[in-house]
Amino acid sequence: MSASTEDKTPRTVGDTPKGGSVLGFYAAKGSPRPPRIARGEGVYLWDEGGHRFLDATAGAVVANIGHGNPRVLAAMQEQAARVTFAYPRFFESEQSIELADRVCALAGEGFDRAFFVSGGSEANESAIKLARQYAVVTGQPKRAKVISRNPSYHGSTLGALAVTGDAHTQSIYGPMVREMPKVSAPLSYRIPDGHTAESHALACADELETTIVREGADTVLAFIMEPIGGLSTGAAVAPAVYFERVRSICDRHGVLLIYDEIMSGAGRTGAFLAAHHWAGARPDFVTLAKGLAAGYTPLGALLVPDRIVDAVAGSGGFVHGHTYFTNPLSCAVANAVLGEVIEQDLVRRARDMGELLMARLREVAARSPIVGDVRGKGLFTAIEIVADKATKRQLPASFNAPARLTEHGLKHGIALYNRRANLGAFGDFQMITPPLTITPAEIDELADLLERSLRGLADEIA
Ligand code: PLP
Numbered sequence: 362m363s364a365s366t367e368d369k370t371p372r373t374v375g376d377t378p379k380g381g382s383v384l385g386f387y388a389a390k391g392s393p394r395p396p397r398i399a400r401g402e403g404v405y406l407w408d409e410g411g412h413r414f415l416d417a418t419a420g421a422v423v424a425n426i427g428h429g430n431p432r433v434l435a436a437m438q439e440q441a442a443r444v445t446f447a448y449p450r451f452f453e454s455e456q457s458i459e460l461a462d463r464v465c466a467l468a469g470e471g472f473d474r475a476f477f478v479s480g481g482s483e484a485n486e487s488a489i490k491l492a493r494q495y496a497v498v499t500g501q502p503k504r505a506k507v508i509s510r511n512p513s514y515h516g517s518t519l520g521a522l523a524v525t526g527d528a529h530t531q532s533i534y535g536p537m538v539r540e541m542p543k544v545s546a547p548l549s550y551r552i553p554d555g556h557t558a559e560s561h562a563l564a565c566a567d568e569l570e571t572t573i574v575r576e577g578a579d580t581v582l583a584f585i586m587e588p589i590g591g592l593s594t595g596a597a598v599a600p601a602v603y604f605e606r607v608r609s610i611c612d613r614h615g616v617l618l619i620y621d622e623i624m625s626g627a628g629r630t631g632a633f634l635a636a637h638h639w640a641g642a643r644p645d646f647v648t649l650a651k652g653l654a655a656g657y658t659p660l661g662a663l664l665v666p667d668r669i670v671d672a673v674a675g676s677g678g679f680v681h682g683h684t685y686f687t688n689p690l691s692c693a694v695a696n697a698v699l700g701e702v703i704e705q706d707l708v709r710r711a712r713d714m715g716e717l718l719m720a721r722l723r724e725v726a727a728r729s730p731i732v733g734d735v736r737g738k739g740l741f742t743a744i745e746i747v748a749d750k751a752t753k754r755q756l757p758a759s760f761n762a763p764a765r766l767t768e769h770g771l772k773h774g775i776a777l778y779n780r781r782a783n784l785g786a787f788g789d790f791q792m793i794t795p796p797l798t799i800t801p802a803e804i805d806e807l808a809d810l811l812e813r814s815l816r817g818l819a820d821e822i823a
Pocket residue numbers: 421480481482483485514515516517587591592621622623624650651
């Protein structure tokens with residue numbers, strides 16, 4: 362059944378009129394609402410009216426193993442019947458130990474310990490606070506600045522917002538947080554005149570060093586970045602030299618390097634960590650969430666080396682925690698999710714299906730007057746929507762092309778998540794990040810539905 366023929370439900374996504382519904386607030390009776398979810402299976406979701414939607418972005422880049430996985434549901438039920446909550450200061454759980462072993466093994470050398478929380482923002486808060494406590498206990502109390510990139514997205518809590526490079530959120534919450542220094546992220550589509558992708562990326566890395574020196578190296582605690590950005594840069598992939606230069610700059614100045622792999626981690630890019638693509642430039646800390654438990658439970662993780670935890674342990678432990686950290690139910694569910702990732706060889710599959718998806722997206726782009734770029738790695742891909750492909754000119758900000766595309770997508774039976782970071786100042790892109798379980802036939806269907814949605818958008822613009 363097609364969503365366009367049957368659906369009578371009024372829908373809104375993105376900006377809402379004054380007095381209308383506000384995403385996440387449920388009391389606005391009678392206001393326009395998105396479709397109401399009924400069930401999910403594999404790469405598909407169905408609303409209560411029976412309309413099917415291909416989940417082309419795995420929700421918010423979350424549902425890595427697809428919906429309704431019976432083994433994960435069984436593990437959830439089994440753990441729920443045993444115990445769902447035991448406070449971790451009183452009890453450790455087999456599930457969290459097993460999960461830590463598994464995640465650290467998948468993350469590889471340099472990652473010995475895992476700290477589990479409820480999501481991405483909490484994981485980044487934990488990373489920043491652990492870095493700070495490490496600096497304090499190792500006699501570097503002046504180190505308190507965390508440099509990050511512009512654009513970037515590291516979460517919505519106030520600490521994570523302080524390191525998020527987004528002028529829109531800063532315009533609202535900036536006065537409430539300690540402004541942290543920002544450096545340019547190397548974007549790949551609009552490279553400044555006179556630069557190649559490599560020279561531009563190296564200039565961005567060198568800006569990090571200039572900033573560390575300007576701020577005073579002994580005051581800089583860490584540099585946090587998304588190795589491949591999602592909401593921030595739309596899957597822009599920097600050349601390898603960038604990662605190597607950043608690593609050596611951090612080493613030179615004693616600055617901890619944190620990779621936020623909340624979107625890019627857990628296999629999505631065709632490696633368990635995106636960091637694995639640049640093996641000579643490993644970070645000190647990695648944060649994960651989203652695909653780690655793949656939407657079956659809220660979960661985030663911070664992975665760190667022994668030396669950091671050992672230093673903090675000597676001072677009485679990490680002065681930080683949340684009620685739901687190391688939750689046994691969440692850990693059991695994530696264990697089952699990672700079991701599926703391993704057994705179905707989903708990391709390799711992300712690589713193989715990623716190539717197929719990229720080829721299909723390039724065909725769609727070639728036929729579309731408004732798709733200016735296709736980029737990404739593995740199944741972490743994006744298209745960029747422009748007014749003019751030759752000049753790369755953007756559509757007017759007031760048009761909000763990504764939100765419009767989502768509207769067209771819902772009419773055609775494809776769910777396209779996006780959130781317009783920086784009010785589109787760095788481009789209007791649409792992530793295409795389906796579950797890693799997607800089949801070649803489903804990729805064809807995704808490309809077809811996306812093309813129809815893009816045609817609707819192009820007609821609206823013409
Ligand atoms: N970091 C990155 C790179 C993200 O993409 C997100 C969420 O989209 C977050 C952090 C925040 O994660 P959460 O929404 O689970 O708090």
